[in-house]
Amino acid sequence: MTLPGTTLWAETWPQPIQAIEARGAKIIGTFDAPDGLKGYAALYQGQGVALYLTPDGKHVLVGNLLDAKGEDLTQAPLQALVYEPMSKEMWSRMQGSTWIADGRADAPRILYVFSDPNCPYCTMFWQQARPWVEAGKVQLRHIMVGIIRADSANKSAALLSAKDPSAALSEHERAGKASTLKPMPSIPAALSKQLADNLALMGDLGAHATPAIFYLDADQRLQQQQGAPRADVLESIMGPRPVQP
Incomplete structure (x- = not known):
């Protein structure tokens, strides 16, 4: 960069x-x-x-470096030279990755989530996010990877190749442990590359486990949440909790 x-x-x-x-x-x-x-x-x-x-x-x-008033003279140049360009670059790379949409395309807030079909904490976060997703406030973009079990990549491939990937992911996550998702017996080369690229991107972002959640804060700086967030952290990531009708 x-x-x-x-x-x-x-x-x-x-x-x-x-x-x-x-x-x-x-x-x-x-x-x-x-x-x-x-x-x-x-x-x-x-x-x-x-x-x-x-x-x-x-x-x-x-x-x-601090001045006589104790003000930090370092953060502004780091923000301008490092964090803003890095956030834009990584956000662009996530936009161009292979993901499954969960929620309305015109939602005002976008979150990218590195997800493994065998990850129970991914399911937990999917459930936590329902009020925001169903209210049209947030769209989750699940960047599928396969890291937890031997058949994780094959299950991710099955979701990505489904006739309706969004519906297939929703069915899988809603079922939880009762999911009947079958791993794809053999992953085509093109799809295998997409999954490998997703995994490489995950590593470049410094994430090593799922779910790895990425979002832009109020200053448009890229932020990361590793694992399903605590209840008191959800609103800082997702925005104010929607009022239930």
Whole structure:
């Protein structure tokens, strides 16, 4: 991920910055900093990190920089250089992945959920979300993967290849443990690639278990919820609970 006008070729980074890069950080861009410091925005293990090169170019400070009032001078450049572009890129990649819609297409809030057909917590979240989905407030987009059991990928393939995938997923989740979903005996190559791409995307987003829920907060920053959320967290993800008629 690059930002025009803010990044340089890696070999031009000063040596202290190259040393941080060698430890696995990805340098995204530069920003102004006070007192002769030069700021660098980096991405490390999925998190934005600020680097401050000293005026002599020989040392680098890593972390947040506070002013005399205790205000954090780091978050604004990290938000602009790292989190906003990263959120847009990952959101776009999820939009282009292979998913099953659950809810109205014109719902004002979209959530992407990495789901495994054998995941009981995916079923739990599906049930938790019903008031918002049925009220037309939220659309869940289930990015199907197969990681829990040997037949998980084959069951995901069966759902994706169903005549009506949304209806098939709804029937499967509504039945819970009583589901009669049969795994596809053999997954076609094209569908196998889609499932592999979904799994790779899940890894790129730093998720390792299902359900992995992704949504945009009020600042359009990508947020993640791992596992079925607690009841007191639901509204922060889904919005205010719909009033039952």
